Amino acid sequence: MGDFFIWLNDQLLRMQWLSDLVTVLVRDGFGLDPASQIGGSVHFFIYDVIKIFILLSVLIFGISYVQSYFPPERTRRILGQRQGLGANVFAALLGTITPFCSCSSIPLFIGFTSAGLPLAVTFSFLISSPLVDLASVILLASIFNWSIALAYVAIGLVLAILGGTLIGYLKLEDQVEAFVYQSPVSDHDNDGAISRRERLTYAADQVVEIVHRVWIYVLIGVGIGATIHNWIPETFISALLGQDKWWSVLVATIAGVPMYADIFGTLPIAEALVQKGVGLGTALTFMMAVTALSLPSMIMLKRVVKLPLLVVFIGIVTVGIILIGYIFNATAHLFV
Numbered sequence: 001m002g003d004f005f006i007w008l009n010d011q012l013l014r015m016q017w018l019s020d021l022v023t024v025l026v027r028d029g030f031g032l033d034p035a036s037q038i039g040g041s042v043h044f045f046i047y048d049v050i051k052i053f054i055l056l057s058v059l060i061f062g063i064s065y066v067q068s069y070f071p072p073e074r075t076r077r078i079l080g081q082r083q084g085l086g087a088n089v090f091a092a093l094l095g096t097i098t099p100f101c102s103c104s105s106i107p108l109f110i111g112f113t114s115a116g117l118p119l120a121v122t123f124s125f126l127i128s129s130p131l132v133d134l135a136s137v138i139l140l141a142s143i144f145n146w147s148i149a150l151a152y153v154a155i156g157l158v159l160a161i162l163g164g165t166l167i168g169y170l171k172l173e174d175q176v177e178a179f180v181y182q183s184p185v186s187d188h189d190n191d192g193a194i195s196r197r198e199r200l201t202y203a204a205d206q207v208v209e210i211v212h213r214v215w216i217y218v219l220i221g222v223g224i225g226a227t228i229h230n231w232i233p234e235t236f237i238s239a240l241l242g243q244d245k246w247w248s249v250l251v252a253t254i255a256g257v258p259m260y261a262d263i264f265g266t267l268p269i270a271e272a273l274v275q276k277g278v279g280l281g282t283a284l285t286f287m288m289a290v291t292a293l294s295l296p297s298m299i300m301l302k303r304v305v306k307l308p309l310l311v312v313f314i315g316i317v318t319v320g321i322i323l324i325g326y327i328f329n330a331t332a333h334l335f336v
Helices: 002-013 016-029 037-067 072-080 084-097 102-114 119-131 134-143 146-169 178-182 196-230 234-241 248-256 263-275 280-293 295-301 307-334
Strands: none
Touching: 016 037, 037 134, 037 196, 037 263, 084 119, 084 146, 102 119, 119 146, 119 280, 134 146, 134 263, 146 280, 146 307, 196 263, 234 248, 248 280, 248 307, 263 280, 280 295, 280 307, 295 307
């Protein structure tokens, strides 16, 4: 049974069959040695791009079908029925099955806050939703393994719960722009009127929309990953971000902030970094910084919150991500 699961994991998630086909294409079709720098780069690029888009399309279709049962209005009502720490936990968990990207942060923040949801619950959801979703879990498992993927989910949920709870404890409701509380809230929910065919159509449309939104980041991310994997010397990477360098997690966090990309675009970079000897925690820190702390996302969030609340949010998430990086680097041997 164990051997069958390993075979299934290799063929369905890691797509070993695709890697073998690309090897044949690079060697026989392009006349390149897959073990050379050029051949290895071409193989890495073609294989990762096709694999990510296949997994992404299948996963987004399935997740979007589930998500059709949780439109923003229904999500808001579900969260509004809970209070205390349990509400934060539920908000973080709900964020994993409602993968709203960072570009959705403003309308979601306005909708949740104007409906009377506590800031603690709103921020737990906003941290969890772009950071941890079902698609990223499967992609992480396909690149690394299931133990790393599940550990990433667990630590991401903890960060979302603790971050939201701390923000709620600080009582910063007066640091939300006044117009947010005055925004009208729609109670419209067509969930009961949506047929199965409409849900399938919605899921297919979501695949097209999300792939259209992220394809350029995937190509850029895979291109950077191919460059790191085959052209940048391991000694250089180790000197800057090696597991023995105490500053590696800090550098990875700072490097991720200016970027604006989905987790799908950062995964190939993290994969290449780990293969070059960079600590697992350092690579995951980079991914989390890009997803949760990107400068464009913070600029968008600044439109609805005042500077003190934004600074608190950035500070809490930054400290959490850095601690997570060091913890993963110290315990990486448990996940390999």
